[in-house]
Every structure is written in C-alpha cells, then in structure tokens.
Amino acid sequence: xxxxxxxxxxxxxxxxxxxxxxxxxxxxxxxxxxxxxxxxxxxxxxxxxxxxxxxxxxxxxxxxxxxxxxxxxxxxxxxxxxxxxxxxxxxxxxxxxxxxxxxxxxxxxxxxxxxxxxxxxxxxxxxxxxxxxxxxxxxxxxxxxxxxxxxxx
Numbered sequence: 495x496x497x498x499x500x501x502x503x504x505x506x507x508x509x510x511x512x513x514x515x516x517x518x519x520x521x522x523x524x525x526x527x528x529x530x531x532x533x534x535x536x537x538x539x540x541x542x543x544x545x546x547x548x549x550x551x552x553x554x555x556x557x558x559x560x561x562x563x564x565x566x567x568x569x570x571x572x573x574x575x576x577x578x579x580x581x582x583x584x585x586x587x588x589x590x591x592x593x594x595x596x597x598x599x600x601x602x603x604x605x606x607x608x609x610x611x612x613x614x615x616x617x618x619x620x621x622x623x624x625x626x627x628x629x630x631x632x633x634x635x636x637x638x639x640x641x642x643x644x645x646x647x
Contacts, residue, residue: 530548530552558583559595560584
C-alpha cells in the first residue's frame with residue numbers, strides 16, 4: 495500500500511486482486527550490463543541452484559555476489575559450488591550492505607514504480623515485473639554501476 499492524499503471525511507476505496515500468490519525473482523547483472531532475470535514460485539536452495547545453472551549457461555564462468563540468505567549458504571549450494579568450482583565462485587556481500595548490490599538498487603526502484611499500479615491478475619503483475627526490469631536494467635545500468643563502484647572505493 496502506498497500513501498495517498500484523500501479528501502477529509504471521505505472513505506478510501508482500495509481495489510485488490512484478492513490473491514495470495516507470490517513470485518520470487520532472481521536477478522543477475524554483469525559488469526557489461528547483461529542481465530538474467532527469472533521468476534520462481536519458491537525461494538529455497540534447490541531453486542537457487544536451478545538459477546545458478548541458468549546463469550552458468552548464459553555466462554559460462556562467473557563470480558556471483560549474493561546476500562547471506564540461508565538459501566545461498568546451505569550445504570547443498572556449497573556442494574554445488576564445489577562441483578563447479580572451475581566456473582562458479584560465490585561471494586557474499588557484507589551483512590547489512592544492500593547498497594553494494596546493484597540488483598538490490600533495481601528492486602528498490604522497481605518496487606515503488608510497479609506496485610503503485612493495479613493489475614487485473616497475478617500474471618499481469620509478473621509480466622510487468624519482467625518488462626520493467628528488462629527495460630530499466632538496459633537503460634539505467636551505467637548509473638547504478640557507477641554508484642556501486644563509488645561506494646566500493
């Protein structure tokens with residue numbers, strides 16, 4: 495829910511879709527602006543590994559920076575990384591430092607823009623999320639990349 499001004503003594507009407515559906519979004523942004531965004535229905539270690547497989551197909555060898563969510567640090571994920579250590583390296587952002595994560599900056603910007611609208615159904619929302627991030631990441635990459643680089647210096 496976003497804040498809105500309304501006339502005094504007027505009752506506010508909020509339209510909702512009546513759904514408890516959710517989508518989990520994994521996103522990766524390369525140093526040259528390429529991105530890989532995928533929706534999933536759950537957030538667990540197996541889903542993260544499936545996403546790493548997709549990243550591996552697109553980028554072959556890579557270092558991926560992730561937060562310290564349990565799903566990113568599980569035994570299963572560490573075993574997967576060990577089996578693919580020639581092509582995958584997982585690094586963790588410092589605790590409480592989302593400003594270093596370029597993808598977090600996109601989530602923050604998009605959340606306000608996307609959730610300020612009403613969608614007739616959940617699939618419409620998912621489509622808008624995909625469209626927004628594919629467009630915004632391509633056109634706004636340099637700005638966020640520069641900000642993250644400055645913070646790391």
